[in-house]
Amino acid sequence: MSQLLFVNASQVVTCAGPARARRGIEMTDAGVRFGVAIAVEGDRIAAVAHPSELESTFAGAEVIDCGGRVVTPGLVDSHTHAIFGRARYEEQEMRASGVGYLEIARRGGGIHASVADLRSRSEGELFDLALPRILRLASYGSTTIEIKSGYGLSVEDELKSLRVIARLQRAAPLRLVPTWLGAHEIPLEFRESEARRSEYVSLLVHDLLPIVARERLASFADVFCEPGVFTIDETRAILDASRSAGLGLKLHADELEPHGGAELAVELGAVSADHLGAVSRTGIVALAGGATVATLLPGTMLFLGRRAQAPAREMIEAGAAVALATDFNPGTSPTFNFPLILTLGVSQLRMNVAEAIVAATVNGAAALGLAAGVGRIESGCSADLALWDAEDIREIPYWYGDRRCIGTWMGGRACHAC
Amino acid sequence: MSQLLFVNASQVVTCAGPARARRGIEMTDAGVRFGVAIAVEGDRIAAVAHPSELESTFAGAEVIDCGGRVVTPGLVDSHTHAIFGRARYEEQEMRASGVGYLEIARRGGGIHASVADLRSRSEGELFDLALPRILRLASYGSTTIEIKSGYGLSVEDELKSLRVIARLQRAAPLRLVPTWLGAHEIPLEFRESEARRSEYVSLLVHDLLPIVARERLASFADVFCEPGVFTIDETRAILDASRSAGLGLKLHADELEPHGGAELAVELGAVSADHLGAVSRTGIVALAGGATVATLLPGTMLFLGRRAQAPAREMIEAGAAVALATDFNPGTSPTFNFPLILTLGVSQLRMNVAEAIVAATVNGAAALGLAAGVGRIESGCSADLALWDAEDIREIPYWYGDRRCIGTWMGGRACHAC
Numbered sequence: 001m002s003q004l005l006f007v008n009a010s011q012v013v014t015c016a017g018p019a020r021a022r023r024g025i026e027m028t029d030a031g032v033r034f035g036v037a038i039a040v041e042g043d044r045i046a047a048v049a050h051p052s053e054l055e056s057t058f059a060g061a062e063v064i065d066c067g068g069r070v071v072t073p074g075l076v077d078s079h080t081h082a083i084f085g086r087a088r089y090e091e092q093e094m095r096a097s098g099v100g101y102l103e104i105a106r107r108g109g110g111i112h113a114s115v116a117d118l119r120s121r122s123e124g125e126l127f128d129l130a131l132p133r134i135l136r137l138a139s140y141g142s143t144t145i146e147i148k149s150g151y152g153l154s155v156e157d158e159l160k161s162l163r164v165i166a167r168l169q170r171a172a173p174l175r176l177v178p179t180w181l182g183a184h185e186i187p188l189e190f191r192e193s194e195a196r197r198s199e200y201v202s203l204l205v206h207d208l209l210p211i212v213a214r215e216r217l218a219s220f221a222d223v224f225c226e227p228g229v230f231t232i233d234e235t236r237a238i239l240d241a242s243r244s245a246g247l248g249l250k251l252h253a254d255e256l257e258p259h260g261g262a263e264l265a266v267e268l269g270a271v272s273a274d275h276l277g278a279v280s281r282t283g284i285v286a287l288a289g290g291a292t293v294a295t296l297l298p299g300t301m302l303f304l305g306r307r308a309q310a311p312a313r314e315m316i317e318a319g320a321a322v323a324l325a326t327d328f329n330p331g332t333s334p335t336f337n338f339p340l341i342l343t344l345g346v347s348q349l350r351m352n353v354a355e356a357i358v359a360a361t362v363n364g365a366a367a368l369g370l371a372a373g374v375g376r377i378e379s380g381c382s383a384d385l386a387l388w389d390a391e392d393i394r395e396i397p398y399w400y401g402d403r404r405c406i407g408t409w410m411g412g413r414a415c416h417a418c
Numbered sequence: 419m420s421q422l423l424f425v426n427a428s429q430v431v432t433c434a435g436p437a438r439a440r441r442g443i444e445m446t447d448a449g450v451r452f453g454v455a456i457a458v459e460g461d462r463i464a465a466v467a468h469p470s471e472l473e474s475t476f477a478g479a480e481v482i483d484c485g486g487r488v489v490t491p492g493l494v495d496s497h498t499h500a501i502f503g504r505a506r507y508e509e510q511e512m513r514a515s516g517v518g519y520l521e522i523a524r525r526g527g528g529i530h531a532s533v534a535d536l537r538s539r540s541e542g543e544l545f546d547l548a549l550p551r552i553l554r555l556a557s558y559g560s561t562t563i564e565i566k567s568g569y570g571l572s573v574e575d576e577l578k579s580l581r582v583i584a585r586l587q588r589a590a591p592l593r594l595v596p597t598w599l600g601a602h603e604i605p606l607e608f609r610e611s612e613a614r615r616s617e618y619v620s621l622l623v624h625d626l627l628p629i630v631a632r633e634r635l636a637s638f639a640d641v642f643c644e645p646g647v648f649t650i651d652e653t654r655a656i657l658d659a660s661r662s663a664g665l666g667l668k669l670h671a672d673e674l675e676p677h678g679g680a681e682l683a684v685e686l687g688a689v690s691a692d693h694l695g696a697v698s699r700t701g702i703v704a705l706a707g708g709a710t711v712a713t714l715l716p717g718t719m720l721f722l723g724r725r726a727q728a729p730a731r732e733m734i735e736a737g738a739a740v741a742l743a744t745d746f747n748p749g750t751s752p753t754f755n756f757p758l759i760l761t762l763g764v765s766q767l768r769m770n771v772a773e774a775i776v777a778a779t780v781n782g783a784a785a786l787g788l789a790a791g792v793g794r795i796e797s798g799c800s801a802d803l804a805l806w807d808a809e810d811i812r813e814i815p816y817w818y819g820d821r822r823c824i825g826t827w828m829g830g831r832a833c834h835a836c
Contacts, residue, residue: 087813087816087817089810089812089813089816090812092764092765092771092812092815092816093764093769093770093771093812096764096765096768096769096770097768097770098768136820299818299819302720302765302766302818303761303765303818304765305765305766305768307725334816334817334818335817335818335819335820336817336819336820337818337819337820340758340818340819343721346510346511346514347510347514347720347721347722347723348720348723350514350515350516350723351511351514352511352514352515353510353511392507394507394508394510394511395505395507397510398505398507398510398752399505399752399753399754400717400720400721400752400753400755400758401717401753401754401755401758401819402554402753402754402755403821
């Protein structure tokens with residue numbers, strides 16, 4: 001089996017602190033170790049120890065000199081919408097000048113513009129657009145990336161989107177986790193009446209879900225549960241059916257209004273409730289008492305020009321497990337730069353650096369049901385590593401907006417996007 | 419004379435709209451041209467015209483194929499503090515957790531930490547630290563960068579800082595504009611009494627300024643005019659003397675409290691008043707009626723976790739010329755990413771994209787007294803260009819946090835930082 005030995009790191013940020021059932025580790029401890037080397041065997045981390053302890057066992061290993069720099073687990077970006085066609089760059093200044101969501105839609109923008117655009121493209125075309133975007137995301141330090149469908153909103157176009165993800169899994173040296181988000185929005189052709197609206201929910205549950213499950217096209221189902229999008233009852237129906245079909249559950253919850261989304265996520269045993277900009281105190285208590293990770297997306301709030309952010313401190317202090325993610329998408333978060341999201345975690349969400357790093361590694365993995373073997377630098381875990389042009393972990397959020405990742409490895413294999 | 423011909427640009431963003439005395443151009447018009455080529459002769463732009471009009475005159479030119487991408491003027495970053503020693507990455511999470519400025523200083527942080535650090539380093543050491551930082555800034559699209567002293571705060575250490583800038587000017591293929599900011603803060607050894615405080619102002623005016631002027635070490639003098647730092651009267655004294663010594667004037671004004679800084683800047687004929695987070699209505703009216711550029715630094719507010727931002731819209735609508743800059747410094751804005759500042763200009767300051775681009779080019783040049791020949795793609799201007807991995811100008815602020823600059827030229831010479 002091939003062996004690698006990472007030596008001469010200034011800090012190895014293990015994210016392997018005291019275990020905490022189903023929710024990664026205590027967030028205030030990023031498990032920083034000094035003077036240790038990392039031994040990799042095949043696709044797994046074999047040991048993290050003083051180099052002298054590893055020298056004989058790994059005498060034949062390929063040595064990677066970290067040059068006095070920081071090594072972290074490869075970042076885990078647990079929330080992206082990376083399968084889309086055209087960039088929607090014309091909306092940003094409209095929004096800034098006060099043009100509302102409905103008016104942007106009337107001028108041909110908004111999510112329905114992405115739906116029309118995606119429907120017009122072939123699977124191959126979407127693959128060709130997505131692959132460089134995924135590699136660009138990876139170049140900022142991610143080795144695991146969740147990708148949602150959700151701009152198809154028809155049987156054919158949702159399946160097309162999920163098949164693009166399957167092709168990306170074969171093409172990119174990354175761990176890509178597919179999520180089916182057929183319930184991203186009610187498509188235009190189902191909006192003329194309540195009856196038509198129900199037909200769309202029925203299409204999702206009865207026509208689309210069985211194929212997604214049978215062809216194993218997704219690990220998770222997700223629903224945009226928000227007033228004006230999917231109601232609590234519709235969300236429950238879609239997610240109950242998805243769970244029965246063998247999918248894990250995720251939820252877009254309480255982004256703009258408190259709506260009971262976080263509580264529902266915990267009740268249904270979802271791996272994550274995402275956004276939470278307007279989560280209620282009851283929702284926070286539910287998250288703190290459950291196994292659902294609270295996934296926060298501060299870049300989206302920044303890009304939208306909103307002053308409010310999710311109450312991260314309150315959640316952490318209540319005992320909830322918090323993850324951070326990019327929310328990479330063409331409308332509200334067109335960023336590849338996950339470390340910038342960590343900056344926002346500190347400057348906007350008032351997290352400390354350890355909390356932000358844990359949120360972007362092991363807690364991101366927990367938000368994908370992968371915390372047992374991903375997101376930590378610990379014996380037995382997948383050898384997913386990121387090397388940073390930094391001497392100290394705190395430089396990662398500090399040099400805001402810069403790309404300081406200079407190498408990543410996923411399952412022991414170098415990813416050459418950096 | 420060497421000739422270059424830039425062809426096949428999707429858009430040439432000239433920033434050369436209708437001229438407006440001493441303040442660049444109308445901000446809402448970035449002068450985007452389609453289907454034109456740019457001819458460069460020596461260090462100047464010779465023509466911007468349809469390729470067929472340029473073919474014969476520039477038949478021998480080296481052709482640069484822009485590949486259907488956007489060309490803008492090289493960005494002009496008119497406010498940085500790039501001469502410093504150690505990065506102060508430990509302060510970000512302290513600040514996020516509510517530790518105040520004074521307590522951070524007590525723990526060895528804050529500006530006085532940078533002063534002690536800079537004083538301990540040689541000119542050569544500071545040069546070696548600064549050069550890669552300047553090239554990193556350039557890699558995001560800047561071809562003109564203002565650099566302030568201000569972490570020396572003694573005759574010897576301020577001169578050392580300015581001499582580092584002079585060495586950088588010789589070493590980097592960029593236009594670097596040196597500003598003397600001896601009045602960045604009252605150094606610790608001059609703080610025990612009002613009398614000592616006056617002695618520091620006297621040292622600046624009588625001991626340091628004459629040397630700075632005689633050795634031509636700075637184009638501008640700048641003062642941090644803010645309650646608790648330099649008063650209006652002290653600022654006036656220092657800037658009056660600086661003007662008499664032949665320096666142009668800049669001002670850190672009204673960052674945290676309205677203090678009359680903007681009004682003073684206009685009264686003294688300063689090229690710029692910078693920060694302006696708390697500028698008063700009177701200050702805005704003064705800026706709108708004067709020749710002083712309002713330089714806004716939204717990245718600083720973001721990094722500090724402040725919710726307020728300078729009232730950019732009010733300033734623009736009143737008729738003030740607004741510039742954007744990085745404020746690159748180790749305490750409050752450690753970013754190399756000028757395009758991210760443009761994103762914040764749109765999402766946080768509600769500027770439109772044309773306003774943000776104008777603010778980062780010709781208006782940045784105006785904030786350095788250079789608008790006559792820099793910051794525009796127009797015949798006779800310096801051939802300072804940036805090529806972007808974008809088909810449309812709006813992509814520059816849209817892909818937030820990404821580095822999309824793929825080439826820059828300063829005075830017709832390629833800068834290889836990108």
